Amino acid sequence: MVNIRKAKASDVEAIYSLINMYAQQGLLLPRTRDSLYENLQAICVATIDNQVVGAASLHILGKDLSEIRSLVVAEEAKGRGVGKLLVEQIVEETKKIEIKKLISLTYQVTFFEKCGFQVIEKDEMPQKVWKDCLNCSKFPTCDEIAMAIYV
Numbered sequence: 615m616v617n618i619r620k621a622k623a624s625d626v627e628a629i630y631s632l633i634n635m636y637a638q639q640g641l642l643l644p645r646t647r648d649s650l651y652e653n654l655q656a657i658c659v660a661t662i663d664n665q666v667v668g669a670a671s672l673h674i675l676g677k678d679l680s681e682i683r684s685l686v687v688a689e690e691a692k693g694r695g696v697g698k699l700l701v702e703q704i705v706e707e708t709k710k711i712e713i714k715k716l717i718s719l720t721y722q723v724t725f726f727e728k729c730g731f732q733v734i735e736k737d738e739m740p741q742k743v744w745k746d747c748l749n750c751s752k753f754p755t756c757d758e759i760a761m762a763i764y765v
């Protein structure tokens with residue numbers, strides 16, 4: 615059975631491997647171990663039989679805006695609802711802290727639509743997001759799609 619819980623320090627190696635495997639395929643941005651430890655309280659993991667099979671993190675951008683980052687599901691656990699459960703968890707956490715808008719920059723449009731997100735114009739995103747983009751290897755030719763859900 616799939617279990618969703620907050621990440622622990624002992625999960626970091628598994629999360630790091632998953633994220634960086636997909637990052638090598640250009641599907642999402644790489645993360646360092648340091649950035650995972652520093653943001654551990656913002657990360658959720660999915661486990662099956664106590665093994666980490668997925669992760670996602672909530673990044674707060676401002677008073678009314680947050681972003682889901684580093685959403686990953688292990689190849690062998692895909693297609694079983696794990697990704698959707700992780701997104702639902704991040705949506706719940708966004709609600710709890712009373713932030714109304716959650717965005718994603720992604721190539722997985724159909725998946726996020728099934729999670730209740732809709733495509734938005736990139737220029738609907740505030741300056742703060744673009745500030746982070748300046749440090750990204752994809753800048754300025756990023757072809758990720760901006761999506762949002764109002765929670």
Ligand SMILES: CC(C)(COP(=O)(O)OP(=O)(O)OC[C@H]1O[C@@H](n2cnc3c(N)ncnc32)[C@H](O)[C@@H]1OP(=O)(O)O)[C@@H](O)C(=O)NCCC(=O)NCCS
Nearest residue numbers: 636641685686687692693694695696697698720724725728
């Ligand atoms: C995208 C990803 C997180 C989806 O995880 P998952 O656990 O396989 O997805 P789920 O099983 O929860 O799927 C939920 C729904 O989305 C659909 N879906 C999932 N991936 C899809 C895809 N690539 N294309 C179209 N639909 C997809 C499923 O069919 C399912 O539909 P249903 O509710 O009608 O049955 C996973 O494929 C992944 O880790 N990909 C590589 C990393 C990545 O791209 N992350 C996103 C960065 S923003």
